[in-house]
Amino acid sequence: MTPRLVATDLDGTLVGRDRTVSPRTVEVLHRLDAAGIVIVLVTGRPIRWLHPVYDQLTVRPIAICANGAATYHPGTDSIVHSTPIEPSTLAEACERLRAKIPGVVFAVERDGGRQMRHEVEFPVGPWEVNHGSVGPVSYAELLTRPAAKLLVRAGVQPADEFTALVGECLDGLAEATNSSSSGMVEVSAVGVTKGTALARVAREHAVSALEVIAFGDMPNDLAMLTWAGRGVAMANGHPAVRAAAHDVTSATNEDDGVAVYLETHCFPPVASP
Known part of the structure; x- marks a missing residue:
């Protein structure tokens, strides 16, 4: 399956323990963007913690942050959707x-x-x-x-x-x-999860759940992983997340698990003539 949208959690998924995004992962995200595949960062992080990640990337995807409560556009530094607790x-x-x-x-x-x-x-x-x-x-x-x-x-x-x-x-x-x-x-x-927020963003891009691959590692990712056509748990993920996901990466976040998975499933090697 070549997705039309790739959604990924940050900490424990795309980001290592040292808070860095590996060069291999940066390159894979760049390739996704060049191929016209929508990228969405979906995180529990607040907006003030996003910029250290953006500073490491060559692309600037929108971010669903605070577990779905706010959708952030880095190009305009604005919140384009918000569902707070009153x-x-x-x-x-x-x-x-x-x-x-x-x-x-x-x-x-x-x-x-x-x-x-x-x-x-x-x-x-x-x-x-x-x-x-x-x-x-x-x-x-x-x-x-x-x-x-x-x-x-x-x-x-x-x-x-x-x-x-x-x-x-x-x-x-x-x-x-x-x-x-x-x-x-x-x-x-009530009703605010990473899954509901990602579903809204996907609709705005005319993308169905079946055209989405989502990556995560912790319980706050469960709603997103079960909504997506292919929800992928990290090898280092919480046991409940690995059990609920459609697939599990072969490598942890420390070993470029997301990049390895996307290279295999989105950019398969071209056969020699």
């Missing part, structure tokens, strides 16, 4: 979680993740300390504006079990998923 829903979600989970703390990604605001107790990565777009606010202030994502922590937690608990608390109100083993749960507006 303040009233955000407040109800946080109150439900505070009532059920001891020690729970929150952060929110705003404006597609151009800004992050967090409770003082919420642990923030060292790369974001003293970052102008990231800062602490009171619990009340956290709930005053729409949020692309609500981030939930409660100390050290087993990722899948904690995600299930948060999802149970927010059933019918919001979507809960996770993209790491750190015990942080990522919450989006």
Whole structure:
């Protein structure tokens, strides 16, 4: 199958542990673009974390970020579609979680993740300390504006079990998923997933699900992989993702798994005459 659209997650999929995209992967994406195949980056990352990836590529595809809550156009530096959690829903979600989970703390990604605001107790990565777009606010202030994502922590937690608990608390109100083993749960507006966002982008390009190959490695990729005509899990992927996918790469993200797969399935070698 030669796809008309290739969608790929970033961390654990296209990007290595050192946060780089390999030259081989850069070249394969360039070949896809030259062949007229639509490329879509589909990530849990906020917008402020996208530019280090774009800086490594020779193409600048659109990005579905914040697990589907915002679609970003790098050429115009604009959000072309947004489905945030509204303040009233955000407040109800946080109150439900505070009532059920001891020690729970929150952060929110705003404006597609151009800004992050967090409770003082919420642990923030060292790369974001003293970052102008990231800062602490009171619990009340956290709930005053729409949020692309609500981030939930409660100390050290087993990722899948904690995600299930948060999802149970927010059933019918919001979507809960996770993209790491750190015990942080990522919450989006009800119905917002990587899959629903990718389906919308595909429709805008007159591309059907059967014409899409999608790559991912973690539970937040499941909706995208099961929607696509060919959902491909990474060899290093979460067991549930590998089990649900149509195919699994032969190599991990550290060994150019996406590039190897695309070279094999989209650019097969030409037979000698």
